[in-house]
Amino acid sequence: MTCFFSALVRRLAWVFAALALVSGASAQAATGYTQTRYPVVLVHGLFGFDSFLGVDYFYGVPSALRQDGARVFVAQVSAANSTEVRGEQLLAQVKNILAITGASKVNLIGHSHGGPTIRYVAGVAPQLVASVTSIGGVNKGSRVADILRGVVPPGSLSETLANNAAKAFVALINLGSGGTSLPQMPTAALDSLTTSRTLAFNQRFPQGLPTGCGSGAELVNGVRYYSWTGTQPVTNLLDVSDGALGVLSLVFGEANDGLVSACSSRLGTHLGDYRQNHLDEVNQVVGLHDWFSVDPVTLYRQHANRLKQAGL
Numbered sequence: 001m002t003c004f005f006s007a008l009v010r011r012l013a014w015v016f017a018a019l020a021l022v023s024g025a026s027a028q029a030a031t032g033y034t035q036t037r038y039p040v041v042l043v044h045g046l047f048g049f050d051s052f053l054g055v056d057y058f059y060g061v062p063s064a065l066r067q068d069g070a071r072v073f074v075a076q077v078s079a080a081n082s083t084e085v086r087g088e089q090l091l092a093q094v095k096n097i098l099a100i101t102g103a104s105k106v107n108l109i110g111h112s113h114g115g116p117t118i119r120y121v122a123g124v125a126p127q128l129v130a131s132v133t134s135i136g137g138v139n140k141g142s143r144v145a146d147i148l149r150g151v152v153p154p155g156s157l158s159e160t161l162a163n164n165a166a167k168a169f170v171a172l173i174n175l176g177s178g179g180t181s182l183p184q185m186p187t188a189a190l191d192s193l194t195t196s197r198t199l200a201f202n203q204r205f206p207q208g209l210p211t212g213c214g215s216g217a218e219l220v221n222g223v224r225y226y227s228w229t230g231t232q233p234v235t236n237l238l239d240v241s242d243g244a245l246g247v248l249s250l251v252f253g254e255a256n257d258g259l260v261s262a263c264s265s266r267l268g269t270h271l272g273d274y275r276q277n278h279l280d281e282v283n284q285v286v287g288l289h290d291w292f293s294v295d296p297v298t299l300y301r302q303h304a305n306r307l308k309q310a311g312l
Contacts, residue, residue: 034304035069037312038105038130039097043075043090044282045112045136046189047169049177050074058111059283061300070304073097073106076177077117079170082188083201086113087120089182094121094128105130107307109300111282112136112260113193115227115267116201123205126221130312132208132268133303134227136257136281139209140202140264141195143251149194154187163187208268218269224312225268228299230276233258235290245277257281271303 044050044057051074056062062072075093077086094106107130108118115137122129138145152159166186174182191197202209208225210216218224233249233256234242245258255262259278275293279285283296 032069032308034065034067034301034308036071036107036304036307038103038107038307039071039073039101040065040107040109040304040307041073041075041090041094041097041118043077043108043110043114043118044079045110045114045138046193047079047173048112048114049079049173050076052173052176055286057282057284058300059287060297061283064297064301065304068301068304071101071103076182078182078184078189079173080166080184080186080189081182082185083113083116083120083192085183085185085188086117087124090117091121091125091128094125098128104128107131107133107312109133109135109303110137112278113138113189115139115265116192116198116205119205119207119267122221122223122225123207126223129223131224131226131307131310134225134265134267136229136260136278137227137265137267138193138198138260139227139267140261141198142193142260142264143195144248144259145190145193146195147251149190152187152190159187210266210270213263213266215270216266216268224310226271226303226306227265227267227269228271228303229260229262229265229273230257230278230281231255231262231273232275232280232290232293233277235275235277235280235293236288239279239285239288241279241285242277245279274299 042058048057062074065072075090077089105128110118115134118132122132152162163186170184207220208216234246249256249258252261257278262273275290280289
C-alpha cells in the first residue's frame with residue numbers, strides 16, 4: 001500500500017510539473033515570444049496571394065505570429081510578373097507599412113519568388129529593411145523554369161498559348177484574393193526564375209549570396225540575411241500537390257523541394273533543411289505536411305523569436 005501511495009505521489013508530482021511547464025510556456029507566449037522590434041512582412045511566391053477565399057497563402061502563420069506579439073503584414077504583389085515589378089510593388093507597400101506603424105524598418109520574409117522579390121527591396125532601399133529571410137527562395141534559378149522556358153521559347157505559338165492559360169489561372173487567383181488591379185505577365189515571371197536571368201539579377205543584388213552551397217554573409221549594408229528550405233518533395237499522401245512535386249523533383253539530380261534545389265535556396269545564414277516540399281514551406285495545402293517533421297508554423301515562430309533576440 002505504501003508503495004502504491006508513493007507511486008501515486010510521484011505521478012501527481014509529474015503532472016503538476018507538466019502543468020507548470022505548460023503554464024510557463026503560456027506565460028512566455030504572453031510576454032511576447034514573437035514580438036519583433038520591427039513589423040514582419042510576408043511575401044508570397046509565383047501564383048501566390050495574400051488570402052484566397054479566406055485561406056492564407058502562409059497558412060496559419062500570420063495569426064500564430066500575431067498571437068504572441070508580432071505586428072504582421074501580408075503583402076500582395078503580382079501573382080505572375082518579373083522580380084523587378086514585384087519588387088517595386090513591395091517597396092511601395094513597405095513604405096505604407098512604415099507610415100502606418102511609425103516603424104523605421106521592416107523584417108521581410110519571402111517564399112519562392114518572394115525570395116528574390118524581398119532581396120530587390122533590400123538592395124534598392126536597405127535603410128528600410130532590418131532583415132531578409134528567404135524560404136525555398138529561387139535565389140540561383142530553378143531547373144523547372146529552365147525546362148519550361150525551353151518548351152515555350154520566346155515568340156513561339158506555345159508561349160502564347162501557355163501565357164494565355166497562365167493569365168486565366170492568375171485571373172482566378174485574383175478573383176478570390178482581390179488582386180485584380182495588379183499587372184500580370186507570366187512570361188516575365190518565368191524568365192525571372194530561370195538560371196540565366198537569376199544570374200543577371202544576382203550581379204545587381206549579390207547581398208547575402210554564398211559562393212557555393214553553404215551560408216553567405218549574414219550582415220550586409222545593415223541588413224541581416226537568413227534562409228531555410230525543404231528537401232523532401234513528397235511528404236504527405238493526403239496532400240494532392242505531392243504527386244506533381246514528386247514528379248518535378250526528378251529533373252534536379254540533387255536535393256530539392258520539388259521546385260527549387262537546396263543550393264539555390266541558400267542566402268545569408270542558412271538555418272536548416274527540413275522534411276518539407278515547396279508548399280509545406282508555407283504550411284500548404286491547408287496544413288498538410290510531414291507528420292514526423294517540425295510543424296512549418298513553428299519555424300516561423302522560432303524565427304520571429306530569433307529576430308527579436310537580435311534586436312530586430
